[in-house]
Amino acid sequence: MKIVIINYGAGNIQSIQFALKRLGVEAILTDSETEIRNADKVIFPGVGEASSAMQKLKASGLDKVIPTLKQPVLGICLGMQLLCNSSEEGNTKGLGVFDVDVIRFSNEVKVPQIGWNQIQNLKSELFQNIAENEFMYLVHSYYVPLCEGAIATSDYGIQYTSALQKGNFYGLQFHPEKSSTAGEQILKNFLEL
Amino acid sequence: MLTKRIIPCLDIKNGRTVKGINFLDLRDAGDPVELAKFYSENGADELVFLDISATEERRKTLADLVLKVAETINIPFTVGGGISSVEDVEILLNNGADKVSINSSAVKNPQLINDLASRFGSQCIVVAIDAKQIDGNWKVHLVGGKVPTELDLFEWAKEVEQRGAGEILFTSMNNDGTKNGFANEALSKLSTGLNIPIIASGGAGTMQHFTDAFVEGKADAALAASVFHFKEITISDLKNELQTQGIPVRIIT
Numbered sequence: 001m002k003i004v005i006i007n008y009g010a011g012n013i014q015s016i017q018f019a020l021k022r023l024g025v026e027a028i029l030t031d032s033e034t035e036i037r038n039a040d041k042v043i044f045p046g047v048g049e050a051s052s053a054m055q056k057l058k059a060s061g062l063d064k065v066i067p068t069l070k071q072p073v074l075g076i077c078l079g080m081q082l083l084c085n086s087s088e089e090g091n092t093k094g095l096g097v098f099d100v101d102v103i104r105f106s107n108e109v110k111v112p113q114i115g116w117n118q119i120q121n122l123k124s125e126l127f128q129n130i131a132e133n134e135f136m137y138l139v140h141s142y143y144v145p146l147c148e149g150a151i152a153t154s155d156y157g158i159q160y161t162s163a164l165q166k167g168n169f170y171g172l173q174f175h176p177e178k179s180s181t182a183g184e185q186i187l188k189n190f191l192e193l
Numbered sequence: 194m195l196t197k198r199i200i201p202c203l204d205i206k207n208g209r210t211v212k213g214i215n216f217l218d219l220r221d222a223g224d225p226v227e228l229a230k231f232y233s234e235n236g237a238d239e240l241v242f243l244d245i246s247a248t249e250e251r252r253k254t255l256a257d258l259v260l261k262v263a264e265t266i267n268i269p270f271t272v273g274g275g276i277s278s279v280e281d282v283e284i285l286l287n288n289g290a291d292k293v294s295i296n297s298s299a300v301k302n303p304q305l306i307n308d309l310a311s312r313f314g315s316q317c318i319v320v321a322i323d324a325k326q327i328d329g330n331w332k333v334h335l336v337g338g339k340v341p342t343e344l345d346l347f348e349w350a351k352e353v354e355q356r357g358a359g360e361i362l363f364t365s366m367n368n369d370g371t372k373n374g375f376a377n378e379a380l381s382k383l384s385t386g387l388n389i390p391i392i393a394s395g396g397a398g399t400m401q402h403f404t405d406a407f408v409e410g411k412a413d414a415a416l417a418a419s420v421f422h423f424k425e426i427t428i429s430d431l432k433n434e435l436q437t438q439g440i441p442v443r444i445i446t
Contacts, residue, residue, distance in 0.1 A: 014289040018264045048314040107388055110413065112316045112359050114390050116238055116443040117195045135196065135443040137269055139291075139316040139359075155194055178269045178291065180233070180445070 003027040003191065004039040008060055010046045010053040010078065019177035023188055033065050041191060042069055046078030050102070050142070051090025053078055067095050072193045073169050080164070080171030081142060089142050097169045100147040100161070109157040112141040117154050119162050119174070124151040126163070126170055128189050134182045136162070136174035143173065196441045197407050198238035198414035199428055200392065201421045203228060205244045205274070208254045226261045232421070233266040236428040236445050240266070241294065241362075241416060244274030245337075251275060256284050263289020271319055273362075277302075282309055286317060294319040294362055297335045300342060300349075303356060310357025319392075320358040322350060324379070325366035331379055338366040347382060354387050361387070362416065364394040372398025372420070380410030392416050400426055400434045407440050 003020060005013050007029040020027045027043065028035060036042055044066060046053050057063040066073070066083075075083045084094045087102035094102070105111045118133040138154070144161040146153060152163035154173075162173045170190065176183035203210050209223045229240055242262070244255050259272055272285050273294030282293050299306050299320050309318045323338040324331045324346040331346035350361055363383055365376030375393045384391045390413035393406040397417035406412045420426045432442045 012286055012289065012291065014260075014287060015263055015291070018289060019267065021264070022267070047317070049311070110388055110390050112389070113195060114316065114360060115195050115198050115414070139269075141315070175269075178267065180267050184267060 001025070001040045001191070002038065003041045003043065004036055005029050005043045005045060006036060006062065006066070007031050008053070008056045008062055010048050010056055012047050013045050015175075016043060016045055016076070016177045019184060019187055023184060023191065025191060031060050031062065033061070036062075036065060036069070040071055041193070042071060042073045044073055044075045044079035044083070046076065046082060048078060049090060050078060050081060050087040050092040054082060054092050054094070057082070063095060067097050070168060072190065074190050075169070075171040076177075077140065077173060077175060080173055081144070083169060083171055084144060087142055098144070098147075098149055098164055098166055098171060100144055100149070100164075102142045102144055104142050105156065112139055113156050114139050116179075117156060117162075117174075119152040119154055121153045122151065124163070124165055124170070125193065126151065126165070126186060126189050129185055130182060130189075136176070136179045136183060138162070138174045140173060144171075194441050196238070196443045197412070197435070198392075199236070199403070199431060199442070200239045200241055200414055200416040201232050201237050201428070202241040202243060202394070202416050202418045204418065205242050205255070205258065206246045207248060207251075208258050211245070225258060226265050229262050229266050229270070232428070233268045236432055236443070237268065238443060239268060239414070240270040242270060242272050242274075243294075244272070246274075252281065252284070256288050259285050259288040259290050273319070273321060277305070279308055279312055282313060286313060292317045292319050292360070294321045296321040296323065299353065300333065300335060300344065303352065306353060306356035306358055310359070315357045315359035318358050319360045319362050320353045321362040321364065322346060322353070323364045323366055326376075326379070334366055338364070338369070346379065347386060350383055350387060354389050358389060360390045360392060362392040362394055365396060368396030369394070371396055374398065374402040375406040375410055375412070375415070377405055377410035380406060380412050384411035384413070390414065397426075400431050403431060404435060404438045404440060407435070408438075
C-alpha cells in the first residue's frame with residue numbers, strides 16, 4: 001500500500017510520518033502530482049496560517065490536484081480547513097470540497113483552543129473501535145460550524161464539527177498523530193478504508 | 194468539554210535529563226526519550242523539555258533529541274531553552290516539536306514573538322514568563338529567574354498576547370521549589386485578564402495544589418517536575434483526584 005503525505009511546506013509533517021511508522025507504514029512525503037495520484041491513500045496535513053498555506057498550494061499547483069483526487073484523502077487540522085469553501089483566517093478561499101465556511105471562535109472562550117477535548121456523535125468507519133467521548137488533541141483558533149457532512153462534533157463554548165466527510169474526502173480538526181493510542185487507531189482505520 | 198492539562202517538565206542538559214529524577218523502574222532515568230515515553234503512557238497530556246545546556250553543540254544536540262522524542266511518543270510536546278531566532282524554531286518544529294517556548298529572547302527582542310507567530314502560527318508559540326513578587330509588584334525576571342527587570346508581569350503578559358503568543362507559561366519565582374502551591378492570585382489575574390491559555394508553574398507539592406491552581410488560579414494547564422519525577426504524585430492518581438473534585442481531565446482507560 002502506498003501512502004503519501006502532501007508536502008507543501010506547511011507544518012509539522014514529521015509527526016504524521018512518525019505516527020504512521022509506529023503503525024508499521026512508511027509514508028512518502030511528496031509534492032509530485034504523479035506520486036500523489038498514484039497513491040492508495042493521501043494525507044493532507046497543515047499547521048499554521050490559512051492564507052499563506054493556500055498560497056503555497058497554489059504556487060505548486062496542488063490546489064487544482066487535491067479536489068480531483070479519487071482515493072481516500074485525509075485532511076488534518078489546517079488541511080481539513082483548506083478543504084472547505086473558505087476560511088475567515090486571512091479571508092482565504094479554500095479548495096471547496098466541503099461546502100462549509102471556517103470561522104473564528106468567539107472571545108467568550110480562550111483562543112486558540114489548546115488541549116484534549118472529546119469527540120461525539122461519531123458517524124464513520126473512520127471511528128471504528130473509538131468510543132463516544134474519546135479524547136483528542138486539538139490546537140486551533142478557527143472551526144467548522146455544525147454542518148451536514150459532520151462525522152464527529154465537539155463542544156467548546158458551542159457545538160462544532162470536529163470531523164467531516166464527503167465521499168472519499170475526510171477531515172479531522174484534531175491531531176490523530178498526537179492523540180495517544182486512540183488517535184493511532186483512527187489513522188489505522190484510515191489506512192484500512 | 195476541553196480538559197485541564199497536566200504537564201511534566203523535563204530539564205535537559207547535553208541531551209540528558211538532569212535535576213533529581215528518581216525512576217528506579219526505568220533502565221536509564223537520564224534518557225529523556227525513555228522518560229518521555231513513560232509519561233506519555235501514564236496519562237501526561239503534554240510534555241515540556243527545557244534545555245539548560247550551555248555548550249556550543251547545544252542546538253544540534255537538542256534538535257537530535259527532538260527528533261527522537263517525536264519518533265517515540267504520541268502526545269504533544271514543547272521545547273524551550275535558549276531559543277532566540279526564527280531559524281532555531283524552524284529546526285525544532287521540522288524535527289517534530291509541536292510548540293516552542295521562548296523566554297529571555299522575547300524580553301530582549303519582543304518583535305521575535307510577532308515574527309514567530311506570523312511564520313509558524315500562534316498555536317505553536319509559548320512565551321514563558323518567570324516573575325517574582327517584590328513589595329506587592331510582580332516583576333519579570335530573566336535567566337532562570339536570576340536577573341530582575343522593570344517589566345510588570347501583567348503588562349508584559351498582555352503585550353505578549355497582543356504580539357501573537359498562543360499560550361503563556363507563568364512561573365512564580367516566589368513559589369518555585371517551595372512545594373507550597375502555585376501563585377493562584379497572580380494566575381487568576383492572568384487567566385481572566387487574557388484570552389489565551391495560561392500554564393501554571395512553580396510550587397506544586399500536593400494534589401490539592403493542582404486543584405487550587407485550576408479552581409482558584411483558573412489555570413488551563415499545570416506544569417510540575419519533581420513531584421512527578423520522584424513519584425510523590427502519580428499522574429493517574431492526580432487525575433482521579435481532580436475528577437473527584439469536579440475538574441475536567443482526560444482519564445485514560
